[in-house]
Amino acid sequence: MPAVTAWQEVADRIFVRRYDPFDVNVTVVAGSHGTLLIDTRTTLVEATEVREHLRELPVAAPTAVVITHAHLDHCLGAGAFAGLPLWASDGCRGDLRRHGVAQRDRWLDWLPEEQHAHLRASPIPVPDRPVTDRHRLDLGGRDVELLVPGRGHTDHDLVVHVPDAATVLAGDLVEVGAPPQFHDAYPFEWPATLARVEALGAEVTVPGHGAPADAATVSTQQRELAHLAALARELLGGIRGRDSVLSGSPFPPEATAIALERAAATGTGPAR
Ligand SMILES: [Zn+2]
Numbered sequence: 001m002p003a004v005t006a007w008q009e010v011a012d013r014i015f016v017r018r019y020d021p022f023d024v025n026v027t028v029v030a031g032s033h034g035t036l037l038i039d040t041r042t043t044l045v046e047a048t049e050v051r052e053h054l055r056e057l058p059v060a061a062p063t064a065v066v067i068t069h070a071h072l073d074h075c076l077g078a079g080a081f082a083g084l085p086l087w088a089s090d091g092c093r094g095d096l097r098r099h100g101v102a103q104r105d106r107w108l109d110w111l112p113e114e115q116h117a118h119l120r121a122s123p124i125p126v127p128d129r130p131v132t133d134r135h136r137l138d139l140g141g142r143d144v145e146l147l148v149p150g151r152g153h154t155d156h157d158l159v160v161h162v163p164d165a166a167t168v169l170a171g172d173l174v175e176v177g178a179p180p181q182f183h184d185a186y187p188f189e190w191p192a193t194l195a196r197v198e199a200l201g202a203e204v205t206v207p208g209h210g211a212p213a214d215a216a217t218v219s220t221q222q223r224e225l226a227h228l229a230a231l232a233r234e235l236l237g238g239i240r241g242r243d244s245v246l247s248g249s250p251f252p253p254e255a256t257a258i259a260l261e262r263a264a265a266t267g268t269g270p271a272r
Contacts, residue, residue, distance in 0.1 A: 019041055036160070051080055167206070169205075
């Protein structure tokens with residue numbers, strides 16, 4: 001179990017804490033007059049624990065919250081920070097509006113029963129600061145960019161770039177310690193989207209789950225996603241069999257099978 005860890009300062013005034021369940025990351029980025037909290041865990045109860053833990057940090061309390069995407073392990077705790085500006089991609093806002101309640105109902109099947117009341121009591125977030133492409137935030141002596149680099153893990157992933165610290169918070173576009181999650185993914189577009197994130201030149205990348213990654217780890221994941229996309233294209237084109245794709249995939253068979261379903265459902269992507 002990754003368990004609850006202490007805050008780790010992964011770069012200048014960028015603090016990450018890993019939480020169970022799901023080994024999900026919560027990150028704080030601080031400037032001289034603003035502090036961003038990125039992702040909020042799954043329930044109000046869990047987010048209230050985060051709020052307590054924030055007091056341990058040598059920086060001011062959050063002045064705004066950012067959610068990387070609409071999967072509830074990243075955002076359903078946002079209600080614990082009601083009153084603060086809530087940033088998300090415009091697509092994330094729409095996804096939560098259309099599917100948030102149904103997604104919360106599905107999560108009841110995945111979480112132990114003692115957490116069901118907490119889940120039901122957590123309101124679906126309503127981001128009031130939507131980002132369509134990119135937006136620059138001034139935290140005081142530190143500019144932070146919110147970017148929507150394209151479809152990948154979902155159709156609305158947002159990343160946070162902190163140029164002065166060569167750090168990117170990638171949400172689930174990057175996964176460490178587990179295979180990428182493909183349930184809502186765009187397998188043919190994810191490689192190019194991650195390449196755009198990689199081009200930001202970060203030395204430290206905070207994934208949605210697991211330990212912070214260096215540039216080489218992100219680069220490897222980008223190539224693995226591109227390899228999988230190439231295999232899926234060959235499968236859909238009838239020039240490679242399913243067993244060959246499953247055995248040749250850089251990811252485990254279960255993850256690959258979901259990726260192939262999504263590849264078939266979302267189209268073959270641009271020709272290469
Ligand atoms: Zn996710």
